[in-house]
Amino acid sequence: MPMAATGKPNSDRVAKALHAHQVVALALGTLIYVLAVTGTLSVFNREIQRWEQPDAPEMTAISPTAAAAAAATVFESEETPTTHLYINFPQPDLPRTVITTDTQAFFANPDGTVAGREHFPWTQFLLDLHYYLHLPQILGLTVVGALGAFLIAMSISGFIAHPRIFRDAFTFRRGAGLLPLADLHNRLSVWTAPFHISNALTGALLGLASILAFAIAASSFEGDTNRVFAPVFGGEGAPSEETAPLANIEGPLSYMAQEFPQLPLTFFILHDPGTAGQHSSVIAKHEDRLIFGDYYNFDAAGRFEGNVGLSDGTVGQQIIGSVYNVHFGNWGGLAVKLAYGLFGVILCIIIASGMRIYFLRRQQKGRPAPRLAAGWEAVVWGTPAVLAATLLAAVGAGLEGSVLVATFWAGLVLTVVISGWTGQEIKVRRLLKLATALLLILAVAVHGLTHGTSAFGGAAWPISVAGISLGVAALALLARGSATLKTEPPSPTLP
């Protein structure tokens, strides 16, 4: 929420833009903030998956023979026919082989035998929250996509409302009160704009793709949405009811290893397995590109039919193929993930500080809103606190699925209502910071007690250490903050 330089030229434009900025922020700030927090955590979803299930078999690679054997075993165990059979190949950040069908997922051992079930309820809960806000799929995707569009709207109005964008580009005042808070909000907003605009745009594109496809299909393709996306990602092929022996899985994998040894495989997909219409695709990563990979297609006998063209097809294909990775930050290894994590935290700070500026300005104009301000603090710190509570519930009590969903939303709403009722903004902030830190440390401790040495083994130590470090750092900041409060006279304005 940039500060207007009153009395300057274009002050009318600035005031109108600020109003637009404020309208969107007040209407949808809470949901956008929840998406920013969950998006930041989702950057590390693979690491959190490993942490949740630290004992799963890990490997850097699996042979085509072993992968095919594991896939066939899982396929044969299916009670109802699956429409797709997937092999997820080991990646540097998730060195596990997983065989997935429509209804179940199992780990594979390096020798091709099937190990235990894949089970990461909290990560799934987190991803569902970020992708769908726990709403039904298409509706949830659309709402999340719309929130991405509103984040872009906030960026546009923020830039219009920023008359000294270059001159102030490196100005940073510290201290209490409105100006330092505005500096924090404006500087971070401007300089991280390439991240949060591209992220909001790609998120909105991913979320709104379904309804756009419906509209385009209705207007141009007799309602057939497959014809909208087929030129980009390839078609599905006609399904067949007629049964057939399971297609050759090892052949395509061996072919890829032989013909494209430089391309690491990420997925194998067998469409309509065990039917006369079955055919397969291998998704291979192109290390020097932003695309998530390209599809290499094979027929049921394992004969290569060509690639779809995300890597070397039309410009449109290559751009759309890059959207997912640009949004989630999984295109440049750990360094880029850490950078995305940092930028995500900064986006949370931008949103939180923007609303604080609004409440501070109201206070300065003689129209304080302590209940709303306390409610906003409950959103800012209640979101991580309730997320930490759900993490504790998942690792400690084994809660999952709809129970976690209900715990999160009921917990957040209760926190906001009670905090708003108290109207004690500073107390709410301190209490919820403390709750976040303690619940996080407790969740990691309980996870450690449950999993023993595995909790600090290769699969889990990064998240265990990060969780404890974040919790301890939050406690230290809290202690420092309370020492400052004791030694300084109370600030007449918001800290």
Add this chain to the structure above:
Amino acid sequence: MPGSPLIQVLAAAGTAGSFLLLQAAWRRQTRSWPLVAAGWGMLVLSLTGWSFSSGTDKGVALGVVAGIVIVLLFLAAAAARAKPRPAKPARQRRAPPAAASRWQLPRRVWIFLLAGPFAGLAALGLSTAAFVALQTHLNLEHTANLTLVSFGFPLAWAGLAVAVGYQPALWRKTAAVLVPGLVSLAFLWTGA
């Protein structure tokens, strides 16, 4: 972070140099166009350097990420150098209570509907109409067309939401959404 480390180090140095130049330019009392041009020019050059460190798209993306991290370090340094300012005493002002209007709540609900679902529908109509127009009149290749409207849809929605917030009068807010929405609908209806 795969890629050529030497090129990345040189490109990162170029990025940092460009921010130094821009910082110097923007701190001056009078605008120095040569300095501003040198700063932006060096930034573009460094991004070009990044594009050679990996694939073109990924290299530039790495450069943008590195650039943001570098500039955040500049900001952290500026924040560390700044002397903490004591908070000014708050003005003990008490605004008179705002006159309650029975139209306030309906007005706010209408504005929310305009910026939210109605702007979304109008943006969807505009994007679909743009797809049809580019397909039938310009014969644009399908994936390029789909890419354009896929990016255009959220941008149009964002633009309409800003227009709703920007316009002071309610009828102007309404017109900002309804006019483009109805025009696109008419286009799709008539197949113009």
